[in-house]
Amino acid sequence: MLGERNTFIPIDFSLLSSKKSIINGINKDIDKRSAGYNRRKEALQSAPEQLPGMIARSLSKGIQASYVLMDSWFTQQPLIKAIVDQGIDVIGMVKNSQQRYQVNGKMLSLKELYHRATPLPEKKGVLRVITTTMANGVAVKVVFVRNRNNKREWLAILSTDHSLSEQEIIQTYGIRWDIEVFFKTTKSLLRLQKEFQGRSYDSLISHTTIVFTRYIVLSWQNRCHNDNRTLGGVFYDLCDEMQALDWAVALQQLLELFHDALDKIGKRAQRLIKSQLSHWIAGLPTYIKAYMPDLRCES
Incomplete structure (x- = not known):
């Protein structure tokens, strides 16, 4: 998905399938050089495994991007490094997992990192900030903000671009909400789930492409007619x-x-x-x- 502060458009997608619940597997007669075969191979990968390839395809088509925005499900250290190696910075929510961060020669958990971070005069929910290095050597800036749903807890947003201020990191990450609006629109208004039903993987890919194309046209029309900044x-x-x-x-x-x-x-x-x-x-x-x-x- 490609987005900025004014417009959001889908540029790539993948329909994933669990290896345990495959109804129609990869037919042996399918040409292995075809897009259909490659799509079926991708369907058996996990979501994090998909991202580097999607980004590479987008860059090869001339699409430019400054940041990849991710929620905590995707903000994993191997994936972050794979994206940074392609020349794009990452901003994403981080959860308190087994990932470790290096501070003064010690490997700390996210919770321990919070206590090492520099406290800030609380302004617009920003609590602490620290610049550190992940276990795989990627330098990151972590901003801790107050959880609006539970003010006793905090949330952590990671950025590989150290030049951004705390507020810029938070505001840029907020653009990621557009993808939730996109999912809601395609499912509820463009009938992604109800307009077509079938077991043909090629048909599912085609239908999803048509729905996403509709959204692109609507997004373009909105930008042309309603956004004066165009x-x-x-x-x-x-x-x-x-x-x-x-x-x-x-x-x-x-x-x-x-x-x-x-x-x-x-x-x-x-x-x-x-x-x-x-x-x-x-x-x-x-x-x-x-x-x-x-x-x-x-x-």
Whole structure:
């Protein structure tokens, strides 16, 4: 799934199956070079095993992303390292499990890490923060926040991008909620579960693709018609073009002033000054000349 603060779209998915409850297995007649065969192989993997491949496919298609946002089910140290190795930072909720973090040569649990973290003046629920290293060597910043459902407890959000402030980590992680809205919309409004039923794996893949495509169209329409910030990029591009035009016009006007001034002095001085200007114009970079095709000094 690909999302930012304004728009969310699905870009990849996988339908997983338990090895113990397979109804239709992989038919021996299926071409192993086909997408259908690869989809069936993926279905037998666990969800964390799927993510590195999905990210690699997205990057290979030219999709750019700054962060992978994950809940505590996926925020496992091997998966985090696999994602970071692909050049993308991770922000995710962390649960108190067997994972360990290194502090001053000691391996600590998440609960022990909380007591080692630096207390902060509580502001908007932020309790503590600490920069540490996971057992696999990946450096992380862990922010501890108050659990709104139980104020006696805390929650931990991990980020591999240390440059973010505590509030930026929390706000960026909050974007992950869009995927919950997406699931609710596809199931309730786009009838992902009820519109089609069958035992053909290919049909299930096709139906899911159609439903997700509907959501992409709706998301795009919403961005075009309801989000005024969509035009921001066009606005700044036009501003840059206008600035370049103003600069070109100003330089052309400056040369015209030179011409007017030259008409008032002797011919010998005119030839000398025009010769110097011609040499200067000839030495200008090509990209400047492209802005000012009329830039010349006749002698």
